[in-house]
Amino acid sequence: MTQKQNIIGIAREDLEKEFIDAGIPKFRTKQIWHWLYFQGVRSFEDMPNIPKDLRQKLGDSYTIHRPEVSKALISVDGTQKWLLKFVDGEEAECVHIPEVDRGTICLSSQVGCTLTCKFCHTGTQKLVRNLTAAEIVGQMMVARDAFNEWPTPSSNRHVSNIVMMGMGEPLYNFDNVAKALKIIMDPEGISLSKRKITLSTSGVVPMMDRCGEEIGVNLAVSLHAVRDDLRNTLVPLNKKYPLKDLIDACRRYPGVNNANRITFEYVMLKGINDTNVDAKELVRLIRGIPAKINLIPFNPWPSSDYECSTPERIAAFSDIVFKAGYSSPVRTPRGRDILAACGQLKSESVRQSKSLLSSLNAGI
Numbered sequence: 001m002t003q004k005q006n007i008i009g010i011a012r013e014d015l016e017k018e019f020i021d022a023g024i025p026k027f028r029t030k031q032i033w034h035w036l037y038f039q040g041v042r043s044f045e046d047m048p049n050i051p052k053d054l055r056q057k058l059g060d061s062y063t064i065h066r067p068e069v070s071k072a073l074i075s076v077d078g079t080q081k082w083l084l085k086f087v088d089g090e091e092a093e094c095v096h097i098p099e100v101d102r103g104t105i106c107l108s109s110q111v112g113c114t115l116t117c118k119f120c121h122t123g124t125q126k127l128v129r130n131l132t133a134a135e136i137v138g139q140m141m142v143a144r145d146a147f148n149e150w151p152t153p154s155s156n157r158h159v160s161n162i163v164m165m166g167m168g169e170p171l172y173n174f175d176n177v178a179k180a181l182k183i184i185m186d187p188e189g190i191s192l193s194k195r196k197i198t199l200s201t202s203g204v205v206p207m208m209d210r211c212g213e214e215i216g217v218n219l220a221v222s223l224h225a226v227r228d229d230l231r232n233t234l235v236p237l238n239k240k241y242p243l244k245d246l247i248d249a250c251r252r253y254p255g256v257n258n259a260n261r262i263t264f265e266y267v268m269l270k271g272i273n274d275t276n277v278d279a280k281e282l283v284r285l286i287r288g289i290p291a292k293i294n295l296i297p298f299n300p301w302p303s304s305d306y307e308c309s310t311p312e313r314i315a316a317f318s319d320i321v322f323k324a325g326y327s328s329p330v331r332t333p334r335g336r337d338i339l340a341a342c343g344q345l346k347s348e349s350v351r352q353s354k355s356l357l358s359s360l361n362a363g364i
């Protein structure tokens with residue numbers, strides 16, 4: 001028997017083609033798409049305007065599959081984290097951050113990460129694999145399920161914004177990320193505007209142009225250092241794509257203007273990258289780019305080499321950047337108590353499976 005395919009995650013044009021090849025008229029794609037991504041149904045039986053025999057046929061060929069929630073945690077600040085299990089047993093996490101005027105879902109693009117940024121816990125975990133488009137869209141759908149946010153509301157959504165800032169480097173899984181975001185942006189389904197989506201990269205320069213041209217979402221760049229020698233250490237990818245190339249790619253990123261700025265992320269590491277000289281060099285480096293600087297207090301993890309800068313140092317750094325004309329908000333750490341803050345993802349589940357492993361080894 002051939003395995004059924006998950007219909008979630010198939011690009012709209014590919015689905016239309018598959019249907020036409022199977023003798024299903026084109027207008028059915030639109031209807032089925034609406035049921036899947038606007039209404040959020042989980043069974044072909046719940047599509048009443050689709051003839052019974054076609055529902056049967058669809059059910060014979062496809063499933064409507066979401067990742068399984070193997071653990072759901074909620075922080076004292078309302079942040080939620082879901083550990084999701086995929087069909088092969090691999091796991092990744094996504095996080096929902098509620099704010100007064102919006103709710104942001106932080107999606108993962110890979111299980112683990114091949115890059116080894118010194119301050120990032122995810123970077124210490126070896127990459128297991130890229131996530132598929134279905135697994136990326138699935139994270140969004142699981143969050144929408146949790147808030148019972150179907151059919152797609154036109155306003156006041158719990159899941160109103162996306163940041164591709166979870167586990168993994170999204171531009172190392174470009175095809176699947178692009179496919180997933182196009183599904184999420186489709187106006188007849190989940191319908192999230194590209195302006196509500198931000199993709200964060202550690203600086204995969206050759207893919208940044210394609211990201212702008214083919215997906216067109218907002219760009220965040222994990223800068224973290226303003227000199228190549230330091231950035232080579234903190235973000236080793238810098239050895240391949242140094243600051244000059246990175247900043248040039250930011251300058252030409254399509255669609256950037258004063259209303260759509262590039263976000264530069266800068267993790268505040270005590271005594272490493274947080275001096276006034278660094279702040280002034282940062283301003284010089286990005287001059288002319290419509291940008292805002294997001295200062296991220298370092299989130300420590302066991303055996304990490306760094307400490308977070310003091311609040312006074314962060315304030316002084318922020319002030320220099322602000323006075324040079326850039327918005328320089330300090331990112332409030334959210335969900336630290338459930339290990340959901342930046343750079344902490346997957347750590348809990350890895351630690352748990354290790355302890356599980358040792359208890360198994362001990363014959364418990």
Ligand code: SAH
Pocket residue numbers: 117119120121164165166167168169170200201202221222265266267296297298299300342343344
């Ligand atoms: N791989 C992508 C996106 C995921 S990381 C990237 O690197 O941009 C999301 C953000 O969290 C990045 O800016 C990353 O540098 C930052 N980050 C990683 N570890 C952190 C930590 N321990 N404390 C604070 N921020 C961290």
Ligand code: SF4
Pocket residue numbers: 113114115116117120121122123124166167168169202222
């Ligand atoms: Fe990977 Fe981003 Fe962490 Fe660097 S900061 S190791 S690119 S997830």
